[in-house]
Amino acid sequence: MSDLLEKCHVCGGLIDEEDLFCGNCGTEAPHRQQDNTPTSTLSTHSFSCTGCGAAMSYSAEAEALRCPFCGSTRLEKGVDHKVIAPSKVLPFKITEAESQQILREAIGKGFWRPPDLSEKAVIKNMVPVYVPYWVFSADVATNWTADTSQTPFGASGDWYPLAGEHSNQYSGVLVGASGVLTPNETSQLCPFDMSQTVTPDQVDLDRYTVEQFNVARKYARPMARSALESLERSSVDAAYVPPRSRNVQVNLRIQNMASEPMLLPIWIMAYQYKDVVYRFLVNGQNGRSTGHGPVSYHRLYVILGTVAAVGLGLVALAALCGGLGSLLSR
Template sequence: MTEVVEKCSVCQALLDEEDLFCANCGTEAPHRAANDGSATMQTTHNFRCDGCGASMSYDASVQTLRCPFCGGEKLHAERDAKSLAPKYVVPFQIEQSDAVSRLKEWMGSSFWRPGDLATAAIVTKLTAIYIPYWVFSGKTFTYWTADSSQTPWGANASWCPVSGEHRGEHHGLLVGASSSLSPAETHAICPYDLAQAVPTRQVDLENSLFEQFQVQRKYARPLAQQGLEERVRQACAELVPGNARNVHVNVRVEGLSADPVLLPVWIMAYTYQQQTFRFLLNGQTGRCTGTAPTSYKKIAAVTAAVIAAIILFIICAGLISAAGSQ
């Protein structure tokens, strides 16, 4: 189904049904009918986690359920319902055995983590789940200012003010639409190769675990604009001759639009000493992130060793000084 959209009459930014004003420029939106024609699909086998509030559709072949986001078992079934249909789906490329190997490597990757983390952690199931994202595109028109290290001949200053204009067209900016994962988590496992995405009909979502879209497009737009401004700032910094500092950009966005997609993620919630932590792995590239406990015993041991070294240095320095004065 083709999505029917309306755009702002001033800046051409996408308008949602519930928008009273343009999120990009503030222009009042015209009155529209109640239905905007957004594509939906029937989701079945739905459940909600009482622990973290996650709402998702589960694999119909699964006999027992455990929330992949928090490891909780207090789940209750929900009625079949209509939900926003993804336009594309990126299939999994990382197999479960490879994901488990990367998990073990990640658990032992930091000296400050407990040495028995990989063996003592109460591990739930490493779960393959499709996470909803918005993929934004738009055009930017920017006026920028900065300081350049290349100063005119004969100038006494170390920096010279410069300015200019920049135009750009941006695609593939990802903003997470998950209610269970934080924006920092969904950003940390990016990027994805969206060229590998396939139409939704080519993926068996009926027998897959996927989270439903919980973040509306209009609430994702501010994060998208921040992402575009950061992209533009980096692009403008490259235009500054020599080294750059104090790069400031005034960005105008036009034609900001977004498509809903589902992206593959391996997720595991695990418990260590009665605390819950979470591990995330990009199901396409293997990029990972997560939270882990800190070994306070190691911190105490290193601190004691440093203090002992300082005391030993002071004692040795005093003995040398005393011997030299005799």
């Protein structure tokens, strides 16, 4: 977090340079007001779900007020307030029918799933939602060291020290800003092709449910740094560090980190199997999916029974061999 702080001109509260709004009164930060780029918009169709806590701008064309994240109809109308405005929006390409087909094919796979899951699962809710993400870019400079067993000719030791430098520019690093979807869920749906984004005025957002940004930029930055470090370490390991190495140390310096708030398309679906409802998500651009599902306890018990039977058989065999050994030694 930056040490540079400003004061809100309305309530006098301290505002970090990464904040878009005052945390006390919601007034737009002074340094944002001086920028010509719009960073906020007025939310006039804001609802919060009393079931899961989701905050969203709901579609005016929706047939019923139902939370797309948990299926609850207990939605409370919020007062008009400013919310973070997305700089770009990625349009939907995957249709409702295609999403349903993706769900049927995905839940039918996997040894631990019930064999009749794909056939008997009933889709209870299906909503196209624009989910907020922070999209980061940065310059990364790296110094690395390692010991390799690929020693040069004439070396007397078994290990030889190596060192090097590397630099790279990264863009399109995504950090989910949803208040309901978990970081694992938002990351599992990646990647998205960010070259296909358009400005918000090119998408009729009133036709969709739009979740508001629930993760502030300054809280997304540590997650972005972790992702950048992972990308850079993988890049250095693959391109520079020899395969037979040990004591690999990678020191990174991240500079010029920047980010943009964007809305990305996700089909949020709920399906029911034997009175239990599970959530399933589909990337609205390329069809990548993730979700939860039931476990076939019958198959689990069969595997556990087989393992137990094999274990008992091995114990009995060991006892028999021990008995035979005793008889032969007499």
